[in-house]
Amino acid sequence: MNLSKPIYIALAGSLLLGLLVTIILVLIKNLSATGLSGSIILLVSLTTVVLSLLIFTFLVRRYLSEKIKVIYGIITNEQVSEMPEVNFTNDTLAKLTEDSTEYAAVQQKQISELKKQAAFRKEFLGNLAHELKTPVFSIQGYVLTLLEGGLEDERVNRDFLERALSGVDRISNLLEDLDDIAKLETDRFKLNLVKFNFVQLVKDVFQELETKANHRNIKLKFDKHYEPTFILADANRITQVLVNLVSNSISYGIDGGETSVSINVYDKKKILVEVSDNGVGMAKEHIPRLFERFYRVDKSRERNIGGSGLGLAIVKHVLEVHKQTLTVRSTEGIGSTFSFTLDLA
Ligand SMILES: Nc1ncnc2c1ncn2[C@@H]1O[C@H](COP(=O)(O)OP(=O)(O)OP(=O)(O)O)[C@@H](O)[C@H]1O
Ligand SMILES: [Mg+2]
Incomplete structure (x- = not known):
């Protein structure tokens, strides 16, 4: 029965x-x-x-x-x-089974979300401590050496102070980047939308990064001649996006290589901007995590370059608050292309 x-x-x-x-x-x-x-x-x-x-x-x-x-x-x-x-x-028992299964599924989802957040916090704090440790220890070393007699030694005192200062600069850049991300993440963040010529902005960014590019003999160029193209966006934030992308293309480029920017109008309302380089590129498995804070493809290689892995996280956040898309294509040993959209004014 x-x-x-x-x-x-x-x-x-x-x-x-x-x-x-x-x-x-x-x-x-x-x-x-x-x-x-x-x-x-x-x-x-x-x-x-x-x-x-x-x-x-x-x-x-x-x-x-x-x-x-x-x-x-x-x-x-x-x-x-x-x-x-x-x-x-x-039907009561059947409904109870259905409701409790649904309840269990929701709980499971919440638990895995909380677990993810906990893991993220742990990783974030670990990364932050790691990033701060290197410059703080080096500043500590230089200051101690200065106190233990280096201060009176004309041959090293200025040099040590400058090195300590570069450690301080590094920490200050890191904190500024983190502060930027935190600001961009708050719902109350307001974009200062203005109309400006994007072609001019690219030229300005090229000029700003010229010295860095010259160090590695990397050419910065447009893929063709462009007429002024007016877009509606937060000019400072978009400058930040472009500086980060072009600066990465130089950092992870090859000596004597090149970085090229292209602009294409589509749907009559938007432009698609592409920043391409023929640098070291990266394997496919890195792409999904590339925009996470502190994520670096090759930890040892970037140590020498000095990046902390926050640049692309900022790029992603800025474009997200502009409600624009960002994609990346990359092949190890061949190069990378970062593309994003912007609204025409
Ligand atoms: N154009 C590129 N070519 C190859 N690898 C890249 C390129 N851009 C970024 N990467 C990889 O992605 C990682 C994350 O880049 P991101 O700009 O976020 O950090 P970073 O350059 O290391 O440090 P930061 O920009 O904060 O100074 C880099 O460490 C690098 O490994
Ligand atoms: Mg970077």
Whole structure:
């Protein structure tokens, strides 16, 4: 018998009780030779079955309703005493199974989200401590050497102070980058949208990074001649995007290589900007994590270059608040192309 429905449990119980009563009555009849007739035994047994069926059904339903109410209290996080009575029907158990499965799925999702956040916090703090440790230790070293006599030594005092200062600069850049990301992440962050000539901005950024590019003999160029192209965006933030991308293309470029910027109008409303280099590139597996804070493809290689892995996180955030897209294509040993969209003014 299928005992999954409460009515079946009550029925099983009352049939058993009926059987028990019948056996007892038959025994009494046989042992004490009382005048119990077969029809009376049958009548009493049947009455027992019917009455106990009614009582059992009532009790089982009440018991289940109470229990289900407690379960719903847990699921909905409400006080059990304040919840309405559960009206038990044949569908109640099926609905409870469905609701609790749904509840379990939501809880599971929340737990994995919290776990992810906890792991992220741990990693973030670890990365931050690591990034701060190097410059702080070097500043500490130079200051101690100066205090222990270096200060009076004309040959090293200025040099050590300058080195300590470069450590301070590094920390200050790092904090500025983190502050930028934190600002961009707040909902209240306001973009200062203005109309400006993007072609001119690229030229300005090329000029700003010319010395850095010359150090590695890298050519910065447009892929062709462009007429002025006016866009509507936060000029300072977009400058930051371009500086980060072009600066990366130089840092991870090859000596004597080149960086090229192209602009294409599409849909008459937008431009697609591409910053391409023929540098070291990267393997596919790095691309999904590239825009995470502190993520660097080759930790040892970048140590010499001095980046902390925040540049692309800022680029991603800036374009996100502009509601624009950003994609990257890259092949190890061949080069990389970072593309993003902007709104035409
Ligand atoms: N054009 C590129 N070619 C090859 N690898 C790149 C390029 N741009 C970025 N990367 C890889 O992506 C990583 C993350 O770049 P990101 O700009 O976020 O950090 P960074 O340059 O190391 O430091 P920061 O920009 O904060 O000074 C880099 O460390 C580098 O490994
Ligand atoms: Mg960078």
